[in-house]
Structures are given as C-alpha cells and as structure tokens.
Amino acid sequence: MPPTQFNYIIRIAVAKPVIHISEIEAAKNFADLMAKVRAGNEVVIEHDTQPVAIVSPVEPKLRLLSEAIALAEAKGSTVTLDAGFSQDLENILKSHREPLSPALWD
Numbered sequence: 850m851p852p853t854q855f856n857y858i859i860r861i862a863v864a865k866p867v868i869h870i871s872e873i874e875a876a877k878n879f880a881d882l883m884a885k886v887r888a889g890n891e892v893v894i895e896h897d898t899q900p901v902a903i904v905s906p907v908e909p910k911l912r913l914l915s916e917a918i919a920l921a922e923a924k925g926s927t928v929t930l931d932a933g934f935s936q937d938l939e940n941i942l943k944s945h946r947e948p949l950s951p952a953l954w955d
Contacts, residue, residue, distance in 0.1 A: 868892045872901060914938075 868890055875882050875894045882892055882904065891905040912920070918930075 865890045869895055872896050 865888075868885055870882065870892060872894055875892075885892055886904050886906055889906055891903060893900050894902045894904065
C-alpha cells in the first residue's frame with residue numbers, strides 16, 4: 850500500500866501520572882499495582898521515600914493515524930490537518946536514522 854496520511858503508525862504520547870507507592874503497599878496490593886500498569890501508568894516503588902524500582906508497561910499502544918484521527922473526532926476535537934500534513938509526516942519519518950522508540954535505558 851503506498852504511503853498516505855492514513856496508514857502511518859504513530860505514537861500518541863498521553864501523559865499519565867506517575868504513581869508512587871511503598872514496598873509494603875506494592876506487596877499487599879500487587880494485583881492493583883499490575884492493573885495500574887496495564888492501564889498504562891508507571892509505578893515507582895519506594896523504600897523510605899527512596900525509589901527502589903519502576904514498573905511500567907512493556908510497550909506503548911500504537912495506533913494508525915486514521916485511528917488517532919477517529920479517536921480525536923470522537924472526543925470532540927476540532928483540529929484540522931492541512932494538505933501538507935501527510936508530506937510533513939513522511940519527511941519526518943524519513944529523516945530519522947535511529948529508531949523512533951529507543952529503549953528507556955539508552
């Protein structure tokens with residue numbers, strides 16, 4: 850399929866709060882902790898207010914651009930993409946020599 854503005858996969862960054870909990874709370878409510886992670890949240894586990902571990906989702910949810918547009922419209926967005934958006938996005942993707950989603954520890 851030739852590239853169009855509707856078949857690119859893009860990452861939509863949606864800021865979710867970072868949740869801080871104690872080791873004791875994590876151990877007592879591990880199922881709740883995992884539910885928060887599955888929902889896309891990052892959880893920092895602390896001992897005496899010092900971070901010990903970070904639990905976060907393995908992969909972000911990826912959407913087709915057409916899905917992102919449909920979601921925005923469903924939420925009442927009035928943003929209009931101009932005629933050059935597709936070409937701009939294609940140029941940005943071609944200009945990246947490195948992966949667009951490097952590992953968090955790099």
